[in-house]
Amino acid sequence: MSEAKSTSVITVASTKKFDIGELFLEGRAFLALVVIIAVFSFLSPNYFTVSNFLIMASHVAIYGLLAIGMLLVVLNGGIDLSVGSVLGLSGIVAGYLMKGIELKSFGVILFEPVWVVALLTCLAGAVLGGVNGVLIAYLRVPAFVATLGVMYVARGVALLITNGLTFNSLGGRPELGNTGFDWLGFNRILNVPIGVIVLALLAVLVGLLLSRTAFGRWLYASGGNMRAAELSGVPVKRVQIAVYALSGVCAAIAGLVLSSQLTSAGPTAGTTYELTAIAAVVVGGAALTGGRGTVRGTMLGAFVIGFLSDGLVIIGVSSYWQTVFTGAVIVLAVLLNSIQYRGARK
Numbered sequence: 001m002s003e004a005k006s007t008s009v010i011t012v013a014s015t016k017k018f019d020i021g022e023l024f025l026e027g028r029a030f031l032a033l034v035v036i037i038a039v040f041s042f043l044s045p046n047y048f049t050v051s052n053f054l055i056m057a058s059h060v061a062i063y064g065l066l067a068i069g070m071l072l073v074v075l076n077g078g079i080d081l082s083v084g085s086v087l088g089l090s091g092i093v094a095g096y097l098m099k100g101i102e103l104k105s106f107g108v109i110l111f112e113p114v115w116v117v118a119l120l121t122c123l124a125g126a127v128l129g130g131v132n133g134v135l136i137a138y139l140r141v142p143a144f145v146a147t148l149g150v151m152y153v154a155r156g157v158a159l160l161i162t163n164g165l166t167f168n169s170l171g172g173r174p175e176l177g178n179t180g181f182d183w184l185g186f187n188r189i190l191n192v193p194i195g196v197i198v199l200a201l202l203a204v205l206v207g208l209l210l211s212r213t214a215f216g217r218w219l220y221a222s223g224g225n226m227r228a229a230e231l232s233g234v235p236v237k238r239v240q241i242a243v244y245a246l247s248g249v250c251a252a253i254a255g256l257v258l259s260s261q262l263t264s265a266g267p268t269a270g271t272t273y274e275l276t277a278i279a280a281v282v283v284g285g286a287a288l289t290g291g292r293g294t295v296r297g298t299m300l301g302a303f304v305i306g307f308l309s310d311g312l313v314i315i316g317v318s319s320y321w322q323t324v325f326t327g328a329v330i331v332l333a334v335l336l337n338s339i340q341y342r343g344a345r346k
Contacts, residue, residue: 028336029284029300032329036304040311047314054193058261060306061195062087062254064299066273067280068199068206069129069250071298072243074281075210075223077290078136078143080244083251083277085154086128087270090255092158094121095167095265122252128154129248133241151274158267166266170259185260195257199299202253207295219243224291279326280305283333287341304329 041048066083073080097117101110112120128150135146187194210216221229222236230236251270259265284301286293308329312322 028333029297029304032283032304033300033307036307036311040307040315043315044311047311052314054191054196056307056310057196057303058193059310060302061193061199062258062261063273063276063280063306064199064302065202065250065254065257066277067284067298067302068202068295069247070274070277070281071284071286071293071295072206072219073143073247074278074286074288075219075290075293076240076243077223077226078240078243079147079278079288080129080132080247081144081147081274082128082132082151082154083247083254084270084273084275085151085158086125086248086251087255087258087273088267089128089154089158090121090125090252091259091265091269092161092167092267093124094118094256094259095170096161097121098170099167118256121256122249125248125250125252125255126245127248129245129251130241132248133244136244137237137240155267162267164267166264168264170263170265183260184257185263195261198253198257202250203295203299210295215239215242220291222290276305279330279333282330282337285333285337285340287337289341292341301333 037048046052066087069083070080094117097112097120101112132143132147132150135141135150136143184194184198189197210219218229218234218236218239221232221234222239226236254273255265255270258269262269280301281293281298282288282301283304284293284297284299286297305326309322309326312325317325
């Protein structure tokens with residue numbers, strides 16, 4: 001009788017130990033964010049202030065928007081290397097439309113309202129993302145190769161449109177109903193930057209899409225085991241095209257926000273941002289093999305990367321060391337992901 005009791009106690013104790021370890025692994029992004037805030041608040045009196053947090057959050061908004069789209073692709077078991085270039089091209093498309101389209105035959109310049117510019121820019125992002133999806137789903141091109149090719153095409157088109165120059169002073173023409181993008185980059189609601197609000201709204205919408213819709217279930221199923229999902233009736237190819245198109249839309253929105261913050265659009269904007277987006281997804285606990293990950297974790301990952309980078313700038317660390325620290329965080333995140341999901345497989 002006593003032996004049975006001791007065995008049950010040992011079993012309960014080992015279960016609790018496993019739960020604590022699993023809780024640490026699942027909450028590592030949140031814990032990392034807390035540690036980053038605590039350390040930099042100790043090192044700099046200017047870090048732990050409301051104004052600084054809002055400024056850093058506006059920087060994170062760009063990475064977060066890209067990371068949400070990247071999460072959808074990663075959940076599907078893919079990768080999207082084109083989001084940085086799509087961001088840059090989207091800013092150029094928006095800047096081109098803001099400058100006005102000259103109709104020489106009629107001797108007029110057509111200025112579109114801001115909402116039309118934003119809609120057309122998002123449409124351009126969706127088309128580029130859709131091209132990725134078609135190449136991958138129907139032509140069987142590996143995701144790495146397809147998105148790498150679209151990355152170069154998008155960047156090249158941006159350079160061709162601008163001839164390597166930058167669209168400056170995107171202020172619009174208020175008398176023509178075009179007030180520019182200043183409101184998106186500089187305006188605030190209840191002292192919260194508009195870009196941060198856009199990120200929060202998109203995160204909520206995508207979170208609901210993943211947790212409350214059939215599409216979300218299809219996405220997790222196809223990412224976990226594409227062949228089994230296809231045999232179960234999941235429209236795998238349509239899901240693939242949809243996630244890449246949505247990734248393109250997210251990149252386009254990020255391009256709009258960035259162009260607004262800079263009040264300009266350059267053809268080289270967003271260079272290497274795709275790597276930051278992947279890093280945010282990995283730090284947030286998503287598995288690069290697909291089928292595992294959450295919007296909540298990805299947002300935490302984006303804030304970890306953003307707050308770490310800005311903190312290093314505030315305390316005056318060299319940009320070279322910033323790259324080293326960021327890379328170390330990513331490697332550690334991948335290692336923890338491997339430990340977590342290896343344990344899940346067992």
